[in-house]
Amino acid sequence: MMKRPSFKDLPLGKDDPPYSAWGLYGPKDELGALNLLTEEVVKKAAEENIKTGVRISLNLPLDVFKDKPFFNRQVFHKDLYPKPPRNVNDDVWHFNTQSSSQWDGLRHFGYQAPRKLAFYNGVTMDDIHAEGSTVNGIHAWSDKGIVGRGVLLDFDTWRRKEGIEYDPFKTSPIPLKYLKQIAEAQGITFRSGDILLTRTGCTKTYLAMSPEERVQTASPNPVAAGGVEQSEEMVEWLWENEFAAVGGDQPSFEAWPTQWKEKDFLALHEVILSGWGMPLGEFFNLEELAEHCQKTGRYTFFVVSEPCNVIGGVASPPNILAIF
Template sequence: MPNLPKFSDLPLNKEDPFKSAWGLYGKDDQLGFLNRLTDDVVLEAVKEIKTGTRVSLNWPLDAQSSIPFFNRQAFHKHVYAKPPRCVNDDVWTFNTQSSSQWDGFRHFGYQKEKQFYNGITMEDIHGEESSNVNGIGAWSEKGIVGRGVLVDYHAWRTANNIPYSPFETDSIPLSHLKATLASQGTELKFGDILIIRSGYMAAYNTLFNDQLSALAAVNPPHFGGVEQSEEMLEWIWENFAAVAGDQPSFECWPGKGEWLLHEVLLAGWGCPIGELFDLERLSVVCKEKGRWSFFVSSEVCNVPGGVASPPNILAIF
């Protein structure tokens, strides 16, 4: 691990919000934890490629075409002909968080302070002097590329008869994630991209439309996810460059405490959060190969000032 400030020393500036690390990479930084994906870290991650097997982690963009959660707009595709030539064009309209997504630094700020990563405000984003600051397009130059690690919590907990409901505010304890890694024989390396299979997608795929409609009508929606604890934050701080899962919210939702992981990860640290990744095929391939680490290549859409983006992500073994 490089010479990082200790978790116990956060926030770096005592007047800044809870556990924030503003200014660690410069006051105008747009990459946050992605600065951890140095050339050396990526070069080391390339060693994960041994067979060339590729697995997409992208849920179809129209997977929630009729019943998206969080009242988000559904995906619409319009294909139209261009006569007299034998030619088609199409237009897609969608909320960037209605399917697999990376949450960018404009998405979720500290709620009390009303500030985003490095102190950016809503006025900075929406005011007369607005700019593309903290936009997800800044990530596109180098992408999110490195060593991915799947924590197959769903497989571990079912094998150990541990109850968990993806559609209730159930917390996944850090101790369970560490136990899953131990059972897999997976060791972490600094700068890894953490990917957690909670079982949300497996459960979602068993539900009928009327059941999904009833769940989507609940406001706020209820989802399982990782626990909201300082121990979880410290674990992420010390190990990862980005975090992701198959859940709609990554952390349990609604929150159970005075603060949310989204606040600290996105607004405090600039740590990308991936959600609604389809990890079912990845789980099968990891088990077949007997390893849960792989090379990850994710290229976000180059949209200056964008809030979120489909991940366009592949795991390569």
């Protein structure tokens, strides 16, 4: 595998946006950080982590936010109808691909003003909306999937033991020093190609709410939510650990709205998605996973996720399993 440049060498192009790695895998690449998931990396992850055959879904139901989706997205809707005279049923689903558990794709969130307005590898909004364009579509990820070693950092359990207050529905940045302490406490050593998952207790908190509380929580736009901190140190840590993908149980993997004032309110979404081409997962269901990790003392596992094969799609349900 090629050696990646160090963080201090970013951006790779002198006129490219902050921390970007455009061209690292070629000017037409649409896999980004998934290039780290080589056959050797996936084989080793499977051999080391599939031991018992226990399988745990990390998907929330597609209609989980039926009371009020976050970010003013559309509600999932299902039409079920019979097909007489045969004893047959069909159904039709209508949904926003980001209205439940999701992978954000490379068409979703580009670099924002005052920076160069572009998506991964310099793709522009005009490029994406050109007739017949498929560039940076989610279909590129469905071919081989997002498959490798998953690592859970269970912030919610750790912070309760440490007596740290945290509200997942306030703009509550989780400091990088906490993630490092959790990794040490769980005995985690990261390696290239890991799929990082952070559990904040967000979905657990949401599911315990009344319908009225859910509507109130999801109605503000932008929504207030906890997540990892926005900082240059966090970006460096994510890059140097060579994660293939990141995700969590939050509305936004990072604390939202962004608090990164040093770089004109630069968001991690900009760097992760548009700078590196790294899948960014949100609203994953990590409750059963966390329970199993605590029970077994294992915080690494095999991840299998296949985004939907929609040509030119922006995002996708993850269709994701953790296998032990």
